[in-house]
Amino acid sequence: MSQSSDLIQSAQRTIRLELEAIESLLPRIDAAFVRACELILASKGRVVVVGMGKSGHIGNKIAATLASTGTTAFFVHPAEASHGDMGMITRDDVVLALSNSGSTAEIVTLLPLIKRLGITLISMTGNPDSPLAKAAEANLDARVAQEACPLNLAPTSSTTASLVLGDALAIALLEARGFTAEDFAFSHPGGALGRRLLLKVENVMHAGASLPKVQRGTSLKEALLEMTQKGLGMTAVVEADGRLAGVFTDGDLRRTLDRSIDLRQASIDEVMTPHGKTARPEMLAAEALKIMEDHKISALVVVDQHDRPVGALNMHDLLRAGVM
Template structure:
């Protein structure tokens, strides 16, 4: 039976070794890193990341992180590059090549063509004297004293260092470009952040015939029928000129019942909330959510620049849209 203490010790040793490798990487960051950033910022094309084996997996992630943070990038498998995929790379691009040894044959084979095309080359290696590092304009030192693997063979600490170095590049470039949360949302339109930062009130509000509304002087009974017909849990009350007079919600109905008001004889003016909190169509849906949360309400009237109701929305609408 396996000793659980041995398993935990092995895990802790791995974490300690990889943490030490990252600490060592931090101390080695120098002008080569800033030069690499400058070359990427000056690149008119895309960053093409290449790597074999485990370095390829890390390279794939680095390319994805760069692309999502404002630096156009994609991954090309070096073996496939030798069989036609070099056609994906243009003279305006920049190649970021990952190889712990710096002598991966599939990458070294590409070096003459990269040089002949005049493509800027940045390497990320564990050996600054390797063919790849020597051929690059800048080599980023991703060396480690030892792998976390007890045999010192399986790429573990070295791949962690490469991954962290790639993240450091991406974030330094992000900040240099002034990349914003909204920019991030545009590259992640299907994600939760994209929905929060791109979705506007006008995209989710009930408008036109779907907007429950009655005029001042309407009976409470008729207002309740309008709420039932539109199924929004509220109704807008309009002034004679079409501007917002107030709002009546399910919560107002409960308070009306608590006061013992006769639902059959009361007018909506007696029980509505005057005016109420509002949103604008061009407002981010996330802003509308904050208004609801701050004021502990479940619905908002949407008005135009003249305070005329053009729509309404509630918490359920935001929940369905993925904003909540």
């Protein structure tokens, strides 16, 4: 029991210290941060992130976040840069160098070459008086009072602060560029985010002969046969001119049974939901999903600009498409 208590207290202490480290960043989002953003926004090249050890791991993530939010970026290992990879960096690029001490040998070694080539340098350090911070055109102050490690040795609070500062930089640049959800999706085309943001209703709906549809005045029995054949758990009901009159779903059938209506004699007009909720073909599939969730329904009729049914989809279609 004592050991359990010690473990919990240790974890809570770590979280409190890291929270304090993050909160201490707030007053340091100042003119230097603005300058760093301006340098990146004015650049015609990429952001090249460098860092050693744990700072390198954080730098890798910052580069990935920048790249996925509208700022072209990649990570270069500083030791490899000294042995050929410096050729990946051009005069138009901006170097974002991470070092908690600000005096990491592998990064300091690169400073004369960065300066000689006239490459813009932004630093993120825990020591504003360090060689790296002094060499930079803008230094992002990521210092922390103490590491969460009880020995004050293992990078913990400092790496968390750098990660958060990198996120702050990426999001500030995202908003400054007017980066949209669609832009984000284009950089994530193969993942669930891309599917949610790019897939349209017309890409997943059942159309043509697969669309369940009956005329107003059709018997309920015939409508049920149409639903069974098409297998979507619903059917559209249309007027003589082809416009949507209503929809009948499995849920409507259950409600019809509760009303003790004679299923053999009933007309679809008596039991359908008039018109019902609809989607448009050009609508994002994610928007159609929101309509279903908001109205607690599992299927939608898709209509054209004249309110004529051109397709239908249900939750299973969205699930298969990876939108859910």
